[in-house]
Amino acid sequence: MVSDDVMSARMRMIMWLGAAVAAAGVLVGVLALARPSPPAAPSDRELIEEQVRGYVDDLSRGAFLAAVGRSCSATPVARSAVTEPPGEVVVQSTAVINDVTITGSSAVVDAVLDTRGVRTDLPMRLEKHNGDWCISDLPGH
Helix, strand or coil: CCCCCHHHHHHHHHHHHHHHHHHHHHHHHHHHHHHCCCCCCCCCCHHHHHHHHHHHHHHHHHCCCHHCCEEECCHHHHHHCCCCCCCCCCCEEEEEEEEEEECCCCCEEEEEECCEEEEECCCCEEEECCCCEEEECCCCC
8 A cells, every 4th residue: 555655745746747747838838929920011101211212322322223223114225325424423312201192002202302401302203013112203204
């Protein structure tokens, strides 16, 4: 016959083993939930702002082909009409975006071009073509 002390020791061991298994299960569950989720896709507004800022950055670096490439009408003929300046051209400019209004696959951007403290209105229209935003209209066009 098994004494009460031995029985009690076995019960405690079973309870500790059960608690350890439960704790391990909780730990695995927490680690599974704590995995970082993939980053969210950028919003249309973020993609539009990226295009506008990229366009201004391209122009300030003299990367005119890259700037033309942001246009919806960037055909091979349009690209061939653009020549890059010799040497390095840097005219420090930034785009300050005041507002973006999106209506379906069209957007109107109220922006200001800031070149060495001189601020010029830079309104733009963009369109979404094949999932990508491109510049469809600039001032003076």
